[in-house]
Every structure is written in C-alpha cells, then in structure tokens.
Amino acid sequence: MLALAVAAGASWARPPAAGVFCATYPTSPFCVGQQPACTLCHVAPPQRNVFGASLEPHLAPGEPRPLSDGDFAMALPAALHAVEQADADGDGVSNLVELQQGTLPGDPRSIPQTSTCAAGTNPQYDVCHRDAKYTWKKLLLDFCGVSPTWAQVQTFLSLSDAAKQAFLDTELDRCLSTEFWLGKNGQLWRLAHPKVRPIGSLKAGEDEGQIPLADYDDDYALFAYTQIGDHDAREVLTAKYFVQRTTNPTAYSTTPLKASQPMDLAHRSGNMTSAWTLVDFVMFTALPRNAAAQMYRAYLGLDIAKQEGLYAVAGEPRDYDAKGVTQQQCAACHATLDPLSYPFRNYNGIGGGGTAQYLPNRIEQGFSTLAPNITQIPEAGYVLGQPVANLVEWGQVASNSDAFARAVVTDYWKFLMGHPPTSDELPEFNVTWRAFQTSHAFRVQKMLHDLVHTEAYGAP
Amino acid sequence: MRLDLIGLCAAVTLCACPPSVTTITVMDGGIDPAFDGGVAKSARGVLRFKGPERLNNEFAQALDLPASYVCNELGQYPCTSLVHVLPLGGVDPYGSGLYEAAGATSVTTPMVVDRVALSACTARAGLDLTDPANAVLLKGLVVDAQSKLVDPQGPAAKQVIVSLYRRALQRNPTQPEVDALLKLAVDINAKGEPRAAGDWIISACFVVLSSAESVFY
Numbered sequence: 001m002l003a004l005a006v007a008a009g010a011s012w013a014r015p016p017a018a019g020v021f022c023a024t025y026p027t028s029p030f031c032v033g034q035q036p037a038c039t040l041c042h043v044a045p046p047q048r049n050v051f052g053a054s055l056e057p058h059l060a061p062g063e064p065r066p067l068s069d070g071d072f073a074m075a076l077p078a079a080l081h082a083v084e085q086a087d088a089d090g091d092g093v094s095n096l097v098e099l100q101q102g103t104l105p106g107d108p109r110s111i112p113q114t115s116t117c118a119a120g121t122n123p124q125y126d127v128c129h130r131d132a133k134y135t136w137k138k139l140l141l142d143f144c145g146v147s148p149t150w151a152q153v154q155t156f157l158s159l160s161d162a163a164k165q166a167f168l169d170t171e172l173d174r175c176l177s178t179e180f181w182l183g184k185n186g187q188l189w190r191l192a193h194p195k196v197r198p199i200g201s202l203k204a205g206e207d208e209g210q211i212p213l214a215d216y217d218d219d220y221a222l223f224a225y226t227q228i229g230d231h232d233a234r235e236v237l238t239a240k241y242f243v244q245r246t247t248n249p250t251a252y253s254t255t256p257l258k259a260s261q262p263m264d265l266a267h268r269s270g271n272m273t274s275a276w277t278l279v280d281f282v283m284f285t286a287l288p289r290n291a292a293a294q295m296y297r298a299y300l301g302l303d304i305a306k307q308e309g310l311y312a313v314a315g316e317p318r319d320y321d322a323k324g325v326t327q328q329q330c331a332a333c334h335a336t337l338d339p340l341s342y343p344f345r346n347y348n349g350i351g352g353g354g355t356a357q358y359l360p361n362r363i364e365q366g367f368s369t370l371a372p373n374i375t376q377i378p379e380a381g382y383v384l385g386q387p388v389a390n391l392v393e394w395g396q397v398a399s400n401s402d403a404f405a406r407a408v409v410t411d412y413w414k415f416l417m418g419h420p421p422t423s424d425e426l427p428e429f430n431v432t433w434r435a436f437q438t439s440h441a442f443r444v445q446k447m448l449h450d451l452v453h454t455e456a457y458g459a460p
Numbered sequence: 461m462r463l464d465l466i467g468l469c470a471a472v473t474l475c476a477c478p479p480s481v482t483t484i485t486v487m488d489g490g491i492d493p494a495f496d497g498g499v500a501k502s503a504r505g506v507l508r509f510k511g512p513e514r515l516n517n518e519f520a521q522a523l524d525l526p527a528s529y530v531c532n533e534l535g536q537y538p539c540t541s542l543v544h545v546l547p548l549g550g551v552d553p554y555g556s557g558l559y560e561a562a563g564a565t566s567v568t569t570p571m572v573v574d575r576v577a578l579s580a581c582t583a584r585a586g587l588d589l590t591d592p593a594n595a596v597l598l599k600g601l602v603v604d605a606q607s608k609l610v611d612p613q614g615p616a617a618k619q620v621i622v623s624l625y626r627r628a629l630q631r632n633p634t635q636p637e638v639d640a641l642l643k644l645a646v647d648i649n650a651k652g653e654p655r656a657a658g659d660w661i662i663s664a665c666f667v668v669l670s671s672a673e674s675v676f677y
Contacts (some may be wrong), residue, residue: 002608117503124631137630141510143677152627180513193551193559200554207554314527418508460502 016073018310020072024077029102029426033402033433038307038332040104045307045332051088051095079438090257101423132164133157139168139452143175143187147452169449176445183250184217191411192223195298197270197280205260214275214356215260220269221245225252226444233408233442234399236308237299238392267358269395271299273347275356282349286367287321292341294437300384300398302335303361309403311385313339322328322371342381343391361438380405405437409447416457425456496569502634505675509565512540512548514677515576519669522628523584524596531579539579544572574670581665585658597624597661610644628668639666 021040022031030036038045041052044095048056058079060071067075076337084096091108093101104110117128125131136156148156159167175229181187198216200207205215221243242258246250256265271277273293281291296302302309312335317325328396347357353365359365364375380389386403388394398404411431414420421429432450441444451457479541494547510518520527531539547568552558553620588595589607601620602610610618621641625633633641641664648660 117500122499127500138677141514145514146521147630147677149521150630180517190551193553194554197557197559198554278487348495350624413538419506456504460505 002346006395009392010403016069017076019078020073024080025099028099029423029430030099032430033406034424035309035311038310039106041106042307046329049106051083051104054086054088054095055079055085069187103423105316123443125286125460127460130453130455132161132168132458134460135452135458136164136168138457139171140175143172143181143182144178145187150243165453168170168452169381172449173445176228176448177291178247179250182228182252184220184245184247186250187415188227189220190226191227192220195223196220196276198276199280202280213350214279216274216276216280218242218260219244219271219274219276221252222274225254229253230412230443233444234404235270235402237270237272237395237399240265240268262355262357265359267392269392272309272391272395273358278347278349278356282347284350284373285399286345286363287338287341288344288347288349288372289337289341290345291347296340296383299407300403301410302403304337309384310336311382312336313382314384318373318376318414320371320373320377321367322373324394336382339382342378343388343394345379399442402433402437405433406443408442408444409433409436409451412444412448412451416451420452420457425454428454428456429436455458474597485642490580509549510675510677512545513548515573515586515674515675516540516627517546518674520576522669523580523665524627525580527585529580529583531576539572539576544575547572548576561602573675574666576661577669577674578666581662581669584665585662588657588661589658597665598657599623599626601657603657606654606656607658608654609649609651612649612660613642617642617645620661624664624668627663628674629671 004114017038018035021036022028025031028036030040039049041048041055043049056079058075060067060075063071063075085094085097086101087094089108090109091111093103093111093150097112098105098110101112103112116206121127125134132158133153137147137153140146156164156167156433174255175181179186183189196216196219197316199209201209202211202213203209203216204212205398215352222239223236223384224245225231225243226233226239231286241254241256241259243252245257246253261275263278265273267273272291277291277295281294282440285296286292295305296304296309300309310333312332316336317331317334317338319326319338325331346358346362348357348358348366352362353359363377367374380387381394382388383394383397384399384403388397407427410420413425413429413432417425432454436442436444440450516527516530519525519530523530528538533539533543537543540550546552546558546562547566549561549565551561551568584597588598592598595601597620599620600616602616604610611617618638621633621638625631625637644663644667645660648663649656651660
C-alpha cells in the first residue's frame with residue numbers, strides 16, 4: 001500500500017485543499033459552516049480513496065511531482081470539474097451530485113437519501129408528512145421518557161390543528177424540566193458522557209472511587225446548566241463560574257467558588273479547565289495534545305484522528321517536546337493539533353505543585369529537562385485557523401464558531417433522530433443550527449422547539 | 461434477516477393499527493422480505509428502539525406499577541438500570557467506560573425485552589389476583605374458586621383486552637387482536653389448570669407489551 005502511494009507520487013492531504021474545494025463548490029454541504037475532512041479524497045493521507053485517485057491524473061498533468069501547494073491549489077478546481085460526471089465509487093450517483101448532496105463520492109455506502117412516499121395511506125398516521133399525534137407521542141418519549149395515556153390521547157385528538165401545534169411547545173417545556181431529562185443520569189447527562197468521559201475509580205465527592213482525584217459531577221452540572229432554560233450553551237467552554245446541583249427536584253445554579261474546583265476564575269474557561277478535564281486529559285503531560293483534541297472532538301465535533309477540522313498552521317509543528325511530529329506522516333495532523341494544544345501549556349494536570357491549577361511557569365518548573373526546546377512552547381496558539389493568545393481566548397473563538405453551533409445541534413439531532421443529518425435532512429438541519437447561532441443566541445431550549453417542528457422529526 | 465425484521469416492525473409500528481386481514485408469507489428461514497404488513501410504508505423509516513429507561517417507564521405506566529416493581533433479578537437487582545442495561549441499548553459510563561450506546565440491538569436484546577415484559581405482567585397479575593377490588597387489568601372478570609375464568613369469551617374478558625391495548629398502545633384493539641386473545645383465554649381455561657385467569661392475563665399482557673409496536677417508537 002505504501003509502495004503504491006510512493007509510486008503514485010506524494011499525495012499528502014494538502015493544507016489548501018479544503019479551502020480550494022469550498023471556493024469551487026461554496027454551496028456544497030461539506031462547506032456550509034465547516035470544511036471537508038481529508039477523508040473526502042483520502043483513506044488516510046497519503047493514501048487516496050477512489051475519488052482522490054480519480055482526481056490525480058487531472059491535477060496539472062505532465063507537471064513534475066510533488067506539486068507545490070500553490071501549483072496544487074491552482075490545479076485542483078479543473079481536476080474537480082474534470083471528474084464531475086464520473087462515478088468514482090460506482091454507487092450509481094455522479095461525483096457532482098454527491099458533492100452537491102453532501103455524500104462521499106469515494107464511499108459507495110454513502111449515497112443521497114430520498115424520502116419518497118409510498119402509495120396508500122394508513123389509518124393512524126400520515127406517513128408522508130408531519131403528523132401531530134406521532135410528533136407528540138415521540139416528543140413525550142424523547143423528552144419525558146413515557147408515552148401519553150389513552151385519556152391524554154383522546155384529549156389531544158379533540159384539539160384543533162393549531163392548538164395541537166401549540167400544545168407540542170407546551171409539552172416540550174414541561175418535559176425539559178423533568179428528572180428524565182435533566183436529573184443525574186438523565187438524558188442530558190447521557191449526552192455529556194462522551195464529552196466528560198468519566199472514570200468511576202478516580203471520582204472524588206459523591207460516589208467516591210478508590211483513587212479520588214477529581215469530581216466530574218461538576219462537569220455534568222455545568223454542561224446541564226448550559227443546556228437548559230435561557231442559558232447560553234457557549235458557556236460550557238467559557239464559564240467563569242461553577243455550577244452546583246441540588247436534588248428533589250434536580251436544579252442547577254451558579255456559584256463563584258467550589259471547593260472541588262481549584263482553578264482561579266481569571267484562567268477558568270468552562271469545562272476545558274475543570275478539575276476533571278485537567279486531571280484526566282492533561283495528567284502528567286507537558287504538551288497536553290490529548291486535552292486539546294478531546295475538547296475539539298467533544299465540543300466542536302471535530303475528530304483530528306479522523307482528519308476532521310485540520311487547519312494547518314504555517315511553520316507548524318515545531319516539535320518543542322521532541323516527539324518526532326515533524327515527520328511528514330505526523331505533520332499533516334500535528335500542524336493543526338500542536339498549535340491547538342499550546343494554550344494548555346500552563347494548565348496543570350496531576351501533582352507538580354498544584355493539581356488542576358494554572359501554573360504560570362509550569363513547563364519551566366516541571367518539564368525543563370524533557371527536551372531541549374520545551375520551555376519555548378508558547379501559550380499562544382491557534383483554533384480553527386485563528387490565532388488565540390491563551391486558553392480563555394481559545395474557548396471564546398471556539399464557542400462562537402460555526403463548528404460549535406453545528407456540533408451542538410448535531411448532538412441533539414443524533415439523539416432525537418437516531419442518526420446524523422442525512423442528505424435530504426440537511427436543508428432543515430442547516431436552518432436549525434443557523435437559527436441556534438443567530439436568532440436564538442445559542443439557547444438550546446429555543447433550538448429544540450425549532451427541531452421538534454421540523455419535517456425530519458415529525459414525519460413518521 | 462435482521463434488517464428485514466426491522467423493516468417489518470417499522471411498517472407495523474408506524475401505522476399503529478394493523479389491518480383487519482393480513483397474509484404473512486413465511487419462507488424458509490423467516491418472513492417474506494416483501495411483506496409490507498398490509499399498510500403504506502413510512503417514507504423515513506426512522507423507527508427507534510425504546511431502550512432501558514423508556515421501556516421501564518412505559519411498562520410501569522401501562523400496568524400502573526411503581527417503576528421499581530417492573531423487573532428485578534433475584535428480587536433486588538433492577539433489570540433495566542443495572543443487570544440488562546447494555547443489551548437494552550443503555551450505557552455504563554462510570555464503570556466500563558461505555559459512554560455511548562452500541563447503536564444496534566444485540567442478539568440477547570429480544571430475550572431481555574421478553575424477560576422485562578414478562579416480569580412486569582407477572583407483577584401486575586399477582587397484584588390483581590391478590591386484591592381484586594383494586595385490580596387494574598382483571599377488573600370485572602369473574603373467576604371461580606380455582607381462579608379459572610367463568611366466562612372466557614364474555615364481555616368482561618373483552619373489556620380486559622380493550623383496557624390492555626389502551627393502556628399499553630394507546631389505541632383500541634382490532635377485531636382479530638380481540639379474537640386472538642379470547643381464543644387464548646379459552647385454550648388456557650380448557651387445560652383445567654388452577655389460576656387460569658392469572659395465566660391468561662400474564663400471557664395476554666406479554667403479547668402486547670413485547671410486540672414491535674410496544675418496544676419501538
């Protein structure tokens with residue numbers, strides 16, 4: 001496989017590729033609030049998938065390889081146009097249609113979806129359009145955890161069409177305050193599990209583990225708080241406060257201090273700087289790439305391990321900790337990951353003069369002998385291609401981004417539909433996350449009202 | 461075969477009202493994939509399994525049981541929140557590091573659903589037989605000294621079936637559904653075993669609670 005790649009010439013996922021693609025197809029779903037992942041053309045750089053391989057002969061044919069980034073950028077639009085009518089993956093859909101519909105032209109399992117109505121009708125539900133009764137029952141199950149009773153159904157059916165739609169909103173608000181939704185281990189906590197990644201044996205506080213290091217209940221509490229009421233979802237990454245949970249019934253409220261959270265407020269930036277995040281993801285690391293990658297994955301929906309969200313920074317990676325990341329196979333991702341990680345340089349994990357605290361000379365004090373240039377790690381870095389001075393700024397840039405808005409709505413979309421937005425759902429999905437970001441000012445509750453009124457949610 | 465089964469479930473569940481007459485062609489190894497349930501298919505087919513919390517809540521509400529009564533292994537370990545949580549599509553974030561559900565049901569999922577449904581139905585029947593005055597399902601049903609049904613096809617038995625469908629599926633049963641459960645009552649009564657009324661209501665309840673329409677949404 002490697003020999004094949006070498007024989008075909010160097011073909012690393014090019015830093016300009018995503019930008020050039022989006023300049024060529026600005027309305028492609030791959031470019032609406034995001035940029036395409038490397039996997040659009042590659043299995044994993046440098047190995048191309050069938051679509052990437054079909055492009056190669058059309059990239060400046062006859063020119064010596066490897067192409068410079070500039071030559072590559074100049075040649076890519078023509079190459080893309082040259083293969084538009086072909087069907088690289090043989091799934092029966094042309095490359096152009098796949099790019100327009102947001103499916104992968106190099107993956108035969110990824111094809112545009114169409115929701116066409118079958119002939120005939122059913123006595124209970126309209127299976128072709130939004131159905132109020134179906135939507136209401138689904139809403140109650142999704143958010144309250146239980147179906148309506150027979151008597152409630154009869155009452156609902158007696159309402160006018162307009163009253164039924166209004167009742168859906170009333171019911172949604174009721175369900176969003178139930179224990180099923182916001183209580184400990186409720187549905188909001190379930191959404192947070194992959195973000196917090198708890199480990200019971202290391203838990204401090206309630207349900208203490210064998211080695212109590214930090215209390216991740218605080219992370220769940222902040223996450224839940226930012227998802228309910230009229231609260232700003234961005235504060236999961238930017239909060240300068242802590243959240244406490246009370247029970248019977250469950251309620252979340254802010255507090256400026258919390259004994260379980262040693263981070264000073266000046267350097268606090270929501271769950272990125274919680275005691276649990278720093279203990280679990282920074283641990284004993286000088287340059288905590290793991291912490292940065294997890295925040296990127298959990299809150300922006302961008303998994304660097306899957307070549308998502310790569311915004312290569314010129315001159316990076318510098319390899320301050322001498323891990324060999326300047327090798328070409330590593331640099332494709334580390335040109336994004338390392339500058340993403342620099343703002344964590346002074347956020348300490350375990351031990352070393354202050355567990356889960358900000359230590360201004362953390363590298364100098366604890367890691368100076370690790371590598372010759374390690375103390376040169378800057379605190380400034382980059383996120384989503386934008387320079388940031390520190391982690392607090394990292395949180396602000398990230399939480400204001402399209403990627404954050406998309407990731408929040410995608411989480412709920414998957415939770416409620418059981419799958420990420422399909423190609424035929426993308427128009428409604430895009431309207432929903434844009435409204436969440438703009439008119440709803442990142443309020444999840446308002447976004448959920450939009451979501452349950454979509455055709456995607458309410459058509460059986 | 462599994463996909464075919466899900467497709468069949470989707471057709472039957474989303475219509476929420478099976479037709480009065482259906483013909484199911486059973487082929488070698490299963491149901492004919494072309495069988496559409498006799499109803500128009502959903503355009504989206506986004507049928508979802510209810511999973512541990514919702515199933516427990518649903519069974520508890522349908523049978524008017526406290527949530528903690530629905531199913532407990534050895535009488536003390538909750539089926540849906542502890543013992544069988546993973547086959548039911550749940551997670552185990554704190555102990556096993558399973559932060560997200562598998563995304564597909566497992567080979568043991570149907571068995572666990574059956575187990576939970578049978579447990580809930582048995583609990584309800586036991587309460588109804590012990591305290592007939594406050595019965596939820598066996599309301600109005602006349603039984604003899606051996607707890608056999610006096611009139612297994614009478615109006616009271618029919619009303620039990622209607623009540624069961626309304627409680628579990630929020631709809632009235634179709635005539636074939638009523639006929640099938642009445643025949644079940646007659647068959648169980650005919651065996652002459654004691655506590656036939658309890659056996660019948662447990663079986664009827666199990667049929668409804670473990671149906672595709674009950675466990676998917």
